[in-house]
Amino acid sequence: MSKLNIVTIVGARPQFIKAAAVSRAVASHNNGTPAAPIVEKIVHTGQHYDENMSQVFFDQLDIPRPHLNLDIGSGTHGAQTGRTLEAIERVLLDDRPDWCLVYGDTNSTLAGALAAAKLHVPVAHVEAGLRSFNRLMPEEVNRVLTDHVSDLLFCPTDAAVTNLADEGIARGVCRVGDVMYDCALHYAAKAEAIEDEVLATLGLRPKGFFLATVHRAENTDDPERLRGIFAAFEQIATPQRPVVLPLHPRTRNRLEQEGLDAPDHVRCVEPVPYLEMVCLEKNAAVILTDSGGVQKEAYFYRVPCVTLRDETEWVETTRNGCNRLAGAEPARIVEAVAAAEGAQPEWLPMYGGGAASDEIIAMLLNTHKATCADGEGM
Numbered sequence: 503m504s505k506l507n508i509v510t511i512v513g514a515r516p517q518f519i520k521a522a523a524v525s526r527a528v529a530s531h532n533n534g535t536p537a538a539p540i541v542e543k544i545v546h547t548g549q550h551y552d553e554n555m556s557q558v559f560f561d562q563l564d565i566p567r568p569h570l571n572l573d574i575g576s577g578t579h580g581a582q583t584g585r586t587l588e589a590i591e592r593v594l595l596d597d598r599p600d601w602c603l604v605y606g607d608t609n610s611t612l613a614g615a616l617a618a619a620k621l622h623v624p625v626a627h628v629e630a631g632l633r634s635f636n637r638l639m640p641e642e643v644n645r646v647l648t649d650h651v652s653d654l655l656f657c658p659t660d661a662a663v664t665n666l667a668d669e670g671i672a673r674g675v676c677r678v679g680d681v682m683y684d685c686a687l688h689y690a691a692k693a694e695a696i697e698d699e700v701l702a703t704l705g706l707r708p709k710g711f712f713l714a715t716v717h718r719a720e721n722t723d724d725p726e727r728l729r730g731i732f733a734a735f736e737q738i739a740t741p742q743r744p745v746v747l748p749l750h751p752r753t754r755n756r757l758e759q760e761g762l763d764a765p766d767h768v769r770c771v772e773p774v775p776y777l778e779m780v781c782l783e784k785n786a787a788v789i790l791t792d793s794g795g796v797q798k799e800a801y802f803y804r805v806p807c808v809t810l811r812d813e814t815e816w817v818e819t820t821r822n823g824c825n826r827l828a829g830a831e832p833a834r835i836v837e838a839v840a841a842a843e844g845a846q847p848e849w850l851p852m853y854g855g856g857a858a859s860d861e862i863i864a865m866l867l868n869t870h871k872a873t874c875a876d877g878e879g880m
């Protein structure tokens with residue numbers, strides 16, 4: 503079998519974390535099987551570019567340096583996706599990889615999937631099949647379109663497999679578990695080693711604070727929702743139990759435009775690196791978030807979660823009261839936090855066994871082997 507060439511497309515914070523797990527599985531395959539290596543070229547679209555939204559993850563998680571940064575930057579959906587599509591097409595034309603690997607549901611994901619599909623480069627989608635059933639979300643449009651042009655669809659959950667089946671997609675669907683859970687296990691000891699220091703630096707006690715993140719367009723770009731969420735933070739934050747809010751740059755910009763200051767005892771900090779975030783998540787009394795990744799991590803670390811959205815793709819987290827959907831209305835959020843604190847939910851294992859990345863690599867290799875065998879037979 504010839505070597506397997508993969509072009510991996512990443513561009514936004516959660517994709518760096520997911521790619522860390524899969525790139526580690528690539529390295530582990532190459533160490534064990536040097537005669538049939540996987541050659542992975544990581545292409546960073548440049549969608550996220552601040553040091554604390556990008557480089558810090560490559561450094562801390564030992565992600566191989568990207569072969570290329572397309573430096574696309576920010577823009578409207580059409581402009582950002584269009585520029586990325588054009589730039590990725592050039593890379594794929596030069597490289598002609600066996601697979602184009604895309605992650606999640608960002609504009610970088612869609613651009614990568616579309617560029618590859620049009621060039622007949624097979625597309626593998628990690629985190630396939632997630633649905634919010636809300637087409638107003640840019641991510642939902644990106645997910646649906648990406649899944650429909652993908653050849654291998656790596657699903658983290660049973661619900662994701664069902665969603666794809668409901669859309670008539672069964673071929674190439676593999677339920678592998680969640681690559682973010684692989685990361686949670688792999689980096690657990692490293693996070694634990696810095697936990698005391700992270701809490702001490704911020705003057706926090708274990709379970710003595712709320713952790714919040716907000717960045718979804720539906721919240722940041724709707725002043726009423728943004729004000730509602732901040733009003734809820736104001737009501738729950740006390741000197742004994744502050745709200746710690748690592749601020750996404752999108753949200754920081756919106757707060758400035760709205761002239762919204764952080765209420766008392768709401769501690770806005772810069773986005774934190776992954777290991778620091780894990781420490782904060784594990785030690786929070788309750789996590790309040792509109793992030794997909796943070797909802798899941800709350801579940802991994804068995805911390806009650808209140809989701810600042812009207813629906814979630816991670817439906818299984820809500821079943822046992824581990825995660826509560828609270829939208830953006832202050833009274834509902836405050837009530838959900840109180841309910842979350844009083845509950846003793848059952849945390850069932852739902853995201854695989856921590857080897858999703860190895861399964862993804864094994865599947866890509868098997869498919870490649872079959873393709874090579876077909877080629878030889880012709």
Ligand code: UD1
Pocket residue numbers: 514515516549550551552555576577607608609610640641717719751752755
């Ligand atoms: C994107 C994804 C979203 C994902 C999130 C992860 C899309 C449509 N959205 O949202 O699904 O959950 O990433 O964090 O792809 N900005 C900076 N510095 C940066 C990056 C962004 O200042 O390094 C600011 C810019 O003003 C930019 C805004 O944030 O316009 C939004 O960035 P963008 O990448 O378009 O979307 P996100 O909100 O980050």
Ligand code: UDP
Pocket residue numbers: 515516519715717748749772773774775776777779780792793794795796799
């Ligand atoms: N994250 C981080 N620092 C932060 C906020 C989030 O390392 O300040 C991590 C978080 O632990 C999770 C991922 O970023 O692994 C989630 O990314 P984000 O919320 O930006 O996007 P989403 O998952 O909603 O697409």
